[in-house]
Amino acid sequence: xKTVFLWLNMISAGVIFxxxxxxxxxxxxxxxxxxxxxxxxxxxGSVGVIGHGLAQGGVAHPAEIIINxxxxxxxxxxxxxxxxxxxxx
Numbered sequence: 001x002k003t004v005f006l007w008l009n010m011i012s013a014g015v016i017f018x019x020x021x022x023x024x025x026x027x028x029x030x031x032x033x034x035x036x037x038x039x040x041x042x043x044x045g046s047v048g049v050i051g052h053g054l055a056q057g058g059v060a061h062p063a064e065i066i067i068n069x070x071x072x073x074x075x076x077x078x079x080x081x082x083x084x085x086x087x088x089x
Contacts, residue, residue, distance in 0.1 A: 013053075015075060016043075024039050
């Protein structure tokens with residue numbers, strides 16, 4: 001069961017990383033924009049979660065897994081919505 005939670009946490013972090021990198025790369029940012037910093041921190045945090053999972057193999061606290069899964073689900077829903085809008089445009 002620990003392995004399932006470990007992989008669930010790392011997959012969620014991977015989704016967050018991909019979404020944040022894509023968001024950061026599609027437009028020109030100003031240093032004063034809070035969205036830039038939010039995505040940069042989420043990107044760095046997801047790298048940390050993946051690195052910690054691969055290096056130590058220990059399962060994180062259940063609250064971390066829940067927040068990562070929730071954030072990944074939110075980002076996937078946003079990506080899905082944008083894909084649908086682009087398709088019908």
